[in-house]
Structures are given as C-alpha cells and as structure tokens.
Amino acid sequence: MSQVPRFRTVLSCSLLVVSLGTAAAACSGSDSNPLASTPFDAGGQISFSGSKGHGKADPNKPLEITTKNGSGRITDVTATDASGRRLAGELSADGTRWHSTAPLAAGAHYTLRVAIENGRGRPGNRKFTFDTKSSSHRLNATFGPEAGAYGVGQPITAKLSAPVKAKADRAKVERALKVDSVPAVVGSWYWVDSKTLHYRPKEYWPAHSKINVHSNLNGIKITDKLYGGAAKPLKITTGDRLEALTDAGSDVMTVKRNGKVINTIPVTLGKPGFSTRNGVKVVLGKEYYVQMKSTSIGIAAGSSDSYDLPVYYATRVTWSGEYVHAAPWSVGSQGVANTSHGCTGMSTANATWFFNTFHKGDLVSVVGSAGDTMTPFDNGFGDWNLSWDKWRKGSALVAGKQAESSPTDTARLRPVAF
Known part of the structure; x- marks a missing residue:
C-alpha cells in the first residue's frame, strides 16, 4: 500500500510533461501568440527623414521616424554613430512618431534600429544606415604635454583651434574631453581662457600612474556653425613623487x-x-x-x-x-x-x-x-596654487562664478635670473 501513492505521483508528473509539450506544440506557429512569431521586415511600414539614396543627412535637422498609414506603432528606436554615441530621442504617446532631441553629429555614420508592432501585435524591425554631412568649421583640440613620463605635478592641457566663450558651449566641449587614470583620481578641467584648458586632480597624481586623455568631440555641435573635430589621444605616466x-x-x-x-x-x-x-x-x-x-x-x-x-x-x-x-x-x-x-x-x-x-x-x-x-x-x-574649490569654479560644469584669478595678467610677470 505504501508504494501506491508514490506510483501515482510519478504518473501524474509524466502526464503533466506530456500536457505541457502538447501545449507548446500547439502554440508554435499559431497567430494566437504574435509575440512568439519571427519579427517581420518593417521597412514597408515606416519612413525616416534621413538621407535618401547616396545623399547625406543635414546634421542641423532632427531625425524623424514615422509609421505609414497608421500601420502599427513604434516600440523602440536606437540611433548610434560609429563612435558608439547614442542619439537622444522622444517617442510620441501613440507610438506613431519618434524624433531626435539632440543634434546629430556632423560627418558621422549612423546605424538606426527601429522596432514596431503591427495592428495584431506582431513584432517587426528594420535597420537603416546613413551618413551626415561634414562641416568645414571644426573645433580641434591638441592635448599636452607630449607623450612620455612626468612628475606627479604635471597638468594636462588642451589647446582649442577656435575660441569658445558661452558657458553652455564650454560645457559641451568639457564633457567631451576625457581624462582617465589608473589609479583613478578626482579631477577637473579649468578654462584658462577661451581657447585653453588645464586639467589636474584634486591632489597630485599618484606615483606611477597611467593617464589616458582622449576626446569625444568629433562631430558634436558646439555652436550653430561650429562642430567638434578630431583630437589625437595622449598617454603619459608618472614616476616617483x-x-x-x-x-x-x-x-x-x-x-x-x-x-x-x-x-x-x-x-x-x-x-x-x-x-x-x-x-x-x-x-x-x-x-x-x-x-x-x-x-x-x-x-x-x-x-x-x-x-x-x-x-x-x-x-x-x-x-x-x-x-x-x-x-x-x-x-x-x-x-x-x-x-x-x-x-x-x-x-x-x-x-x-x-x-x-x-x-x-x-x-x-x-x-x-x-x-x-x-x-x-x-x-x-x-x-x-589654486585651492580645489577655486579650481572647480573654473569648470563650465560647475555652478557659480569662475575662480577669481588673472591668468593673462602680464603686469605681475616679473622675469628673474640667477
């Protein structure tokens, strides 16, 4: 008698497995669950305002994706340039329109991926690629010092090819100029003038650091007519303190x-x-x-x-x-x-x-x-010789006035010799 319940339990489990297998077979290929279907090519149901044929898109105009004749709704859009930067955008409440909310990069190659659902909920997708027009007005950055080994007091410098004066424009530039170090430090850029920035940590660089400087400025819109240009990356190291x-x-x-x-x-x-x-x-x-x-x-x-x-x-x-x-x-x-x-x-x-x-x-x-x-x-x-608080005020990313200093005041420059 003691083995009967155990036998029935095993039998019930076997029936359950068979039942689930049958149910799974019934769902496969059925229109009753559109999400289990293979996504269809949505190219015929969406349009976008990017380049046509061999033309190039105007980076000054927003990118727009729309559905055709109310055929379903857009569920997701990603637009990424060759550097891996994603283009910010916004989807309408009814899912029929997506548009970019940030400027496109100039002279860039974009990959656009769009996902939609048709009227029955079946998923579809489409990938597009397009290029944007280049700009003849480029803001280039040159990093210093030269690559090599330095002491722990060496600042990083960035020299710009054109002046940048508005704080909002400076913030765009500053966000794109990256300084990474091993070990990691807390640091900040300081705008010496409209064409020169210095970067230093809160404290001196740690001894035997590895410091990499690079720019994500290329193609970014700075002003109405000025776009970021290329910058040669820089690697330096520090020795003993x-x-x-x-x-x-x-x-x-x-x-x-x-x-x-x-x-x-x-x-x-x-x-x-x-x-x-x-x-x-x-x-x-x-x-x-x-x-x-x-x-x-x-x-x-x-x-x-x-x-x-x-x-x-x-x-x-x-x-x-x-x-x-x-x-x-x-x-x-x-x-x-x-x-x-x-x-x-x-x-x-x-x-x-x-x-x-x-x-x-x-x-x-x-x-x-x-x-x-x-x-x-x-x-x-x-x-x-600037405190960290004053140094931080020289950044366009920090609220408040720039540190009170006179970096170009040559009246205080007194040559000395032996």
Whole structure:
C-alpha cells in the first residue's frame, strides 16, 4: 500500500510533461501568440527623414521616424554613430512618431534600429544606415604635454583651434574631453581662457600612474556653425613623487621621494627687491648651460646688479627665467643668506645631483619668501596654487562664478635670473 501513492505521483508528473509539450506544440506557429512569431521586415511600414539614396543627412535637422498609414506603432528606436554615441530621442504617446532631441553629429555614420508592432501585435524591425554631412568649421583640440613620463605635478592641457566663450558651449566641449587614470583620481578641467584648458586632480597624481586623455568631440555641435573635430589621444605616466621644498628663512631645501627625505641642500634665494616667488612650481625643463644676462630682466649693463654669466645645471621652473642651478660664486652664502636675483642657487655638486634627479612635472616649492605667490597660468604651471574649490569654479560644469584669478595678467610677470 505504501508504494501506491508514490506510483501515482510519478504518473501524474509524466502526464503533466506530456500536457505541457502538447501545449507548446500547439502554440508554435499559431497567430494566437504574435509575440512568439519571427519579427517581420518593417521597412514597408515606416519612413525616416534621413538621407535618401547616396545623399547625406543635414546634421542641423532632427531625425524623424514615422509609421505609414497608421500601420502599427513604434516600440523602440536606437540611433548610434560609429563612435558608439547614442542619439537622444522622444517617442510620441501613440507610438506613431519618434524624433531626435539632440543634434546629430556632423560627418558621422549612423546605424538606426527601429522596432514596431503591427495592428495584431506582431513584432517587426528594420535597420537603416546613413551618413551626415561634414562641416568645414571644426573645433580641434591638441592635448599636452607630449607623450612620455612626468612628475606627479604635471597638468594636462588642451589647446582649442577656435575660441569658445558661452558657458553652455564650454560645457559641451568639457564633457567631451576625457581624462582617465589608473589609479583613478578626482579631477577637473579649468578654462584658462577661451581657447585653453588645464586639467589636474584634486591632489597630485599618484606615483606611477597611467593617464589616458582622449576626446569625444568629433562631430558634436558646439555652436550653430561650429562642430567638434578630431583630437589625437595622449598617454603619459608618472614616476616617483619628487618634491623639493625650500624655506626662505633657513635657506635649506628639503628633497623628498615618495614622502621620505632623501637630501637636504643649502641654497641661496632672491635678495630684497628680487625675492623668489612663493608657492608650488612644476619643473618645465632642464638646460645644461644657460648664458644669463641682467639686461634680459631689465637691469642695465654696468649697474651694481648687472651680470653676464655662464650658468650650468639649470632646472627651469618658470618661463620668465627662474631656475634651480649651480652658483659656485655664492657658496659662502648658501644656507646663510639670500643673494640671488630670484633663482635658487646651490653648489655645482648639489646642482648636478638636482639636475639628474628632477624631471619635467616634478614639484619645486618655496615658503617664507617676501616674493609674490607663483601665478597659476601665465608663467609656467602654477596650477597647484589654486585651492580645489577655486579650481572647480573654473569648470563650465560647475555652478557659480569662475575662480577669481588673472591668468593673462602680464603686469605681475616679473622675469628673474640667477
């Protein structure tokens, strides 16, 4: 008796499987479930306003998809260009019309996929491809610096081929300029002027980062007549975190690698009237030999402050002529007094070590000087002298006024030399 119920259970399951199989066979190929049917070619039931034949679509006109003679309704539309960018659009409530709500890219190749349902609910689809007309007015971007290895203070730059002034237009550009890094950082672009942007993280780049810069600007409508152009991508890396901090009160430079002190160097900075700039500077380059002349900074020949000297192992930190360099004539003052015309002077042995250790993008800072603070943009890379809050205000994607600074104020640009 105990096995009878078990037998009946198995038998019932078998009948259930057979019943389901029969039901499935009955549904296959039946019009009673149109969603199980193979989608039909909907080309004859829809039309779109894109290019006809071998023509190209006008990117200034919206794309429109409609059903013909009320034949069903549109259920989905995707329009994607060759870069993978999707075109935003809107479907009417009755499903008879879809139209783009964002401008098409110029000089682009689009793939359009449309899904519909006919009057009985049967699905259909159709794929179209078309091209848009090119624009002769292109906004190109050139990224800097050149590809290679840099210090952790190196900003990214973008130089535009035409000015962009309106904030809404700047926002379009800024969204398309991408900076990716490993490890990831929080960073932002800053509009230095209408043709120049700088990008930096909130903090310095992490040591040994990989940074990729690219643009999605190509074909994007910026203004009524200006479209984005191509941009060559950029890849750079960072090395160790190298920082040189000089205290003008003690005339000692402390050098750190990845936070650990690796050297202390007696130096001399700018004397009264030629005080070295305070703040963070970024190494711009290195020159084994520079002939420094006082006339280049407005000191008349023959005056008590005039000079014309060969200078060696010169590491540049401003475009106006501030260097860290060998100054064998002032060894007696190094670590004791400030006697230069604005540069950081040290012994030849120490300058050789500094020259061989520091590279473009490494950090050189001065505190306690009577000089002005390094300006952000007009004399090298003083980007790090803006607080993060002020830096963010230089972005077109952030609400509020741009940071109060004078990036093109040349009145504050005072050349210095040895």
